[in-house]
Amino acid sequence: MTARRATARFAPREGEPRIWTVTEIVKSLKATLETDYAQVLVQGEITDFKRSAGPGHIYFTLKDPNSQLSVAFFAGSQRGSTSALENGIAVQAEGRISVYPQRGSMQLIAERVTPIGYGALQAQFEQLKRKLQAEGLFAEERKRILPRYPTRIGLVTSESGAAVRDMIRILRHRAPYAEITLAATRVQGEGAAFEIADAIELMNEWGRPEVLIVGRGGGSLEDLWAFNEEPVVRAIVASRIPVVSAVGHEVDTTLADLAADKRAATPTHAAQQVVMDRDEIRQTLAALSKHARERLQRELEREWQRLRAARNHRALREPHRLVEEAAQRVDLARERLSRALQDVAIARSRRLDHFSGRIWAHTPDRTIQRARDRVLSFAHRAERGAAESVARKRTDVETRRRLLESFDYKGVLRRGYALVWSEKAETKDRLVNRARILRSGAAIQVQFADGAARAQVTGVTPAREEETA
């Protein structure tokens, strides 16, 4: 109505151009465009991507090398996820061309926006990633610990190509003793994902490898795609054998990488990470035996201290038993050490190359010999020390014992004789063998075969000379 009236008012005179109001021309264009371009499919790259905070309308610009077109993708038209849409993604946008009157700008009102090419893969990737993530398949706590010293390694990769050669070369160099098994599979193209998954399963059925390397050499995103597919991810997660992923690319992370117990950037890296270099292990072995030896030496040292302490104390009371015990322990230690030493000798003779020499070079003979010498010497010292203290203690007893023995005193006592011992403080326990040394009133003890009697001297009668002679 309004437009028509305006048109009428500014109706052009003959030979003069028609004058449009802005509204008129925009409205006319809008009508024309919406009629002629009611259903179009436009392909281009997304740029200037915006998502409105509230309702979630999406606005972006589609461009190709020469031109740009604004696109509005309203929330009401969005079906499914739009998270794959972002700057740089190639898409096909389907909808109608319209004009936004307030700005007089032309735009595509999209009903559907579909990523294509790389964008399509990316969208698929994002979607699968979210799904598997929600299932917890990439969770850190699912990750298995890799064996540190595997001797059986499984490779899941293509039989042709540099990747398998590189891995074998490195594995053989670092760990020639390791058993390498290849489950060959295609690594790209239709169905490759299923083959890779099956190879992983096969390894698990067989069960021998301690660790698997699953991967391929570098390639384009499309080449690597099998490692982003669900069957591969699930096979890795299901594998009882820990898996190292080795897809040759540095930048992108495949879903196989996320699912694997460890990710290596390339097959070469994977091989290096899976096995420790043989020389490193040998150094570890050397370090371990060195620790053990040092520890044992400290142990022997401590034991020696203990023996020395025993000699100074308990030895005084039960010297013989202790010395014997100590000697026995020391003998045992000596015997075992020399056996260990023999083992060392055997290991030496079995050595296959100069590296082992390095292990044992620091070692043993001299150190163990020294430990042995020390054991021997402390045995001798302990024995000697204990013997000395016994001897000292015994000196007092000795006289008396010898005296008693010489009299075969028990027999004598049984025959009715008695021994007289002094009870006086300063001469206590001295045998009284002469009347002369006794005074009247002296305390004495009379020992019989079956006991003793304490008595007091009431008088002393020295015998005549000839009787005592």
Added chain:
Amino acid sequence: MRRKETPAAGATAADPAFEAMMERLEALVERLEEGNLSLEESIKSFEEGVDLVRRCTTVLGEAEKRIQKLTRDAEGNPATAPLEGDDEADEGRDGELPF
């Protein structure tokens, strides 16, 4: 031309497991380091350790193993065969693996 069949579980002196031996060895040394052992136990641990070191060293010195290929046999069971073209172990050549 190659032997098509090898036993599924190849015989290697590395069994039961090198890994287990290394772990045991590390545990022994740790126990020694803790120092709560009697002299008896220490010497025992040491002896066992020396034996493990010897066995591990032997494994490390083992000759290169053949590389094998794992496939499914007619019944779908795992079966191993030497990898075609893996001549390195035989001839000790240093050439490229021709596969």
